[in-house]
Amino acid sequence: MFAIDQLPTAIQDKIKKNKENDGTSSLIGSAGYTSADDDVLFDCIIALSMGKNVLLKGPTGSGKTKLAETLSSIFYQPMHSINCSVDLDAEALLGFKTIHNNDGKATIEFVPGPVINAMKQGNLLYIDEINMAKPETLPILNGVLDYRKTITNPFTGEVVKANQNFGVIAAINEGYVGTVPLNEALKNRFVVIDVPYVQGEVLLQVLKSQSKLEDEKLLKKYVTLSADLIALVENGNLSEEAASVRALLDTCDLSVYLPPLRAIKRGIVEKLEDDREKAAILNIAQTLFE
Template sequence: MTQLPEETRQLLNENRHDSPAFADLVRAGGYKPPEDAMLIDAVTALSMGKNILLKGPTGSGKTRFAETLSHLFHQSMFQINSSVDLDAESLMGFKTLDYEDGKQVIRFVPGPVTNAVKNGTFLYIDEINMAKPETLPLINGVLDYRRTITNPFTEEIITAKQGFGVIAAINEGYVGTVPLNEALKNRFVVIDIPYVQGDQLKQLLQSDSQLQDGTILDLFVRLSGDLIQAVDQGKLSEDAASIRALLDACDLSAMIPPKRAIRRAIADKLEEDREKTLVLTMADTLFG
């Protein structure tokens, strides 16, 4: 189990998650979920020793949500960026030659899993379904009731220290991903992460981008809604509606015309010309 700091526990226990104090606490972590229930459920699961899987489209804020949870628990967090090249060394660490008292020795350099388990911190696994299916079973033991893992390089059996918790993120159906096997998926509590929209998106853009013109920010919020709708209709790929890309466009718009900023930060990242044209048409409609 992971101990929840007193100020966070008090605000949750008193059902004051909509209070200014709690809003300030969450904002300091960098992300305010669209629904309070998402935050409450994630905090509850982690405090009970559960692992959580954040499921949502690319750019919806899953990593920022994980960082906010780390902040709420006053926990540091080791991170794994999954890919097809992820292997046991990337997870657990590796052996290297070193010198001690003038003699050559073999030293083990711990990886993110080893560090998180031994230090009792959070472990964040980004895009977990990008990893090869044969790699992830290595950590199954530390994800269930055993809370132990065997280091294949040192044969050490490590028991997770109090405070250890796992947060993973997944983009289902994204290029290069594979379905999670049931044994792994069953070790997580799943929380869906939708795109941030409306007033909440405007607040995020105001706080996290260099653009402060309220009128232009409103137009970017409308653009985001149009992009999300086009993604839902299959007209655009998920990359087009990324909040990360939208923030880049807002930053650039503080210095250059918005339509040009949208081209650089959003449209030109897309692969298909028809998608680029659609995004630029949306921008022209809104920004003239």
């Protein structure tokens, strides 16, 4: 089990200093990421503390966002988030100009976005599903993500150099619908860390701590269901989202008041589009829960 005292002294000192300065910020993420492989969390901490950008690569629902929040929590460092899509533009990243009325006089002011805020304040920047953005949008971040940690704000002309504590975490779902291959020049600006599905005893502990379901016998059956779904995903017979921990947590919560099969339909099955996938999940569920 990972513990802070396993970290180098310099990193422990940095965490202590952050706790004193930013420990009460509302932008600090909540902990909760758990993995059978402590190296995932440890390596992320080491990379971030060395000023590296971290790219979390893993299937939908493997806990990449929860891992980013946990890193924010461990470092006591506020985190600004960007949810990428085809509509992402420079304003969503950097900020925008607006008209401000000050004592009856209209002035144009710049409202900083997540990138500028994180850079200036020395916070974490989380870029979720980075390969959902249009390839022509992301090059604006090249200077932010390389050794310069600098950007010229196109809206104000200001040259912004990041505070030394600034860090970047991005997440990617490779091969997912709507994504595009990440430009190699951009990917090379990151340390890449694989985030696997949570399974077995570790998954059981996650369900116990993060769901409302307390029936341990039922929780263990859901762990078995998850293992069966992951096997189908790995064989190419099921979409990744069907094995999402997020969907499984929804299902466990519903099971407090609904029969398991109905909870599975609402929490997992009906989120899918393919009828064959729906039938496959129901077949497995009926075997486990009837």
